[in-house]
Amino acid sequence: MSLQVDSGEQIALIGPSGAGKTTLLQVLACTLKPLNGKVNLNDQNPWALSKRNLQKLRGQLIVAPQVPPLPPRQRVITSVLAGRLPAMNLAQSIKSLFYPVDIPAAHHALSKLDLPEKIFERVDRLSGGERQRVGLARLFVSPAKLWLVDEPLSALDPTRARLAMSALTETARENGITLVCTLHQVDMALAFFNRIVGLRHGQIEFDLPTDQVTPAMLKSLYSQYEHELLGQQDRELIEKQFERVTPAVVVNNCR
Numbered sequence: 001m002s003l004q005v006d007s008g009e010q011i012a013l014i015g016p017s018g019a020g021k022t023t024l025l026q027v028l029a030c031t032l033k034p035l036n037g038k039v040n041l042n043d044q045n046p047w048a049l050s051k052r053n054l055q056k057l058r059g060q061l062i063v064a065p066q067v068p069p070l071p072p073r074q075r076v077i078t079s080v081l082a083g084r085l086p087a088m089n090l091a092q093s094i095k096s097l098f099y100p101v102d103i104p105a106a107h108h109a110l111s112k113l114d115l116p117e118k119i120f121e122r123v124d125r126l127s128g129g130e131r132q133r134v135g136l137a138r139l140f141v142s143p144a145k146l147w148l149v150d151e152p153l154s155a156l157d158p159t160r161a162r163l164a165m166s167a168l169t170e171t172a173r174e175n176g177i178t179l180v181c182t183l184h185q186v187d188m189a190l191a192f193f194n195r196i197v198g199l200r201h202g203q204i205e206f207d208l209p210t211d212q213v214t215p216a217m218l219k220s221l222y223s224q225y226e227h228e229l230l231g232q233q234d235r236e237l238i239e240k241q242f243e244r245v246t247p248a249v250v251v252n253n254c255r
Helices: 021-028 050-059 076-086 092-096 103-113 128-141 158-174 187-190 215-221 226-230 235-252
Strands: 010-014 061-064 146-150 177-182 196-201 201-209
Touching: 010 158, 010 187, 021 146, 021 177, 050 128, 050 158, 061 128, 076 092, 076 103, 076 128, 103 128, 103 146, 128 146, 128 158, 146 158, 158 187, 196 215, 215 226
Parallel strands: 010 177, 010 196, 061 146, 146 177
Antiparallel strands: 196 201
């Protein structure tokens, strides 16, 4: 597998379950050492660094897992501002657990995801979708320049899913942040990203601009997993995306 991601790019990783999307994110996050080959992050080989320098390099990125690790008795504001922990020293990080230092920043982050009223709630009083959005709100307060986001829409309804994707991509674009996002929702990948990487069995099947991804490619990628491709939350959206790329295919086959 060979993959290059330039600074400020936004890439969607798609493919059936077990394709290796989350594993690839773990490699990019420097939490999983590849068995073969090498990883370069900011022109550095993470696994050739000292433990201290590796930790410093990891502080330049943030991972948003599908199920965010939020302490149940913690307040939402504290969970959101935890996105800043890599930039804090020990004393600052301990203080932030008891005295949140930037309430406006947390409120603004939650507002992007339609959740500002929950800022002082306890995490264990939130629904699954609300917890997922709190995990995403951490990105908006983080100083990291690389966002690695794993299945951010799994607990969201279609309306909130589109809101979340819009907030993620727009904020990343405005701040020159590199965004790599795994998605089961192919319609969202086609709608919000300019570059699509299709993974299957740990291999890259295609790496293309969105307008070059055809229905035939997607059908091949999800062969024997068609239910994952067609069982989206909003089938009409993916059909519209298919219509958007189909004309190029039709023209190529006209005689």
